[in-house]
C-alpha cells in the first residue's frame with residue numbers, strides 16, 4: 238500500500254512547526270513504514286511537490302489495486318486533477334491532514350478529495366496516519 242504526501246509535506250519539521258510539529262519528514266516517513274509493518278502492511282511512503290507525479294502514483298495505485306493514505310497538502314483544496322485520479326482507486330483511500338483544516342482559514346475548510354475518500358482524518362497530527370493504517374489493515378487482512 239502507499240502513503241502519498243503532496244506539496245510542501247517534505248518540509249515537515251522545518252515548516253511552520255507550531256502547526257505541523259517539529260518531527261522531520263524523513264523521521265515521520267520511517268515511523269509510518271515501521272508502524273505499517275507491525276500491522277502487517279508493506280508501506281511505501283512517498284512525497285512529491287509535483288502534481289503530475291502524484292497523479293501518476295495514484296494511477297499506479299489504481300492499476301495495482303493498492304490502498305492509499307493520502308495527504309494532498311494544499312492540492313486538497315483545489316486540484317480536480319488529484320481528485321479525478323483518486324476517484325479511479327479501486328481499494329480504500331483515506332485522506333489525512335495533520336492540522337484541523339476546519340479550524341483554520343476558510344479556504345482550507347473544503348477538500349475536493351474528501352468525497353472520493355472512504356474517510357478523512359484531520360487535526361490529529363502524525364498519529365492520524367497511524368490510525369489510517371489501522372483502518373487499512375483492518376480492511377485488508379491479506380495484503
Ligand code: DQA
Nearest residue numbers: 245308310311334335336345
Ligand atoms: C495539510 C493542510 C493543508 O491545508 C495545507 O495546505 C498543507 C497540509 C495538513 O496536513 O494539515 O500543506 O494538508
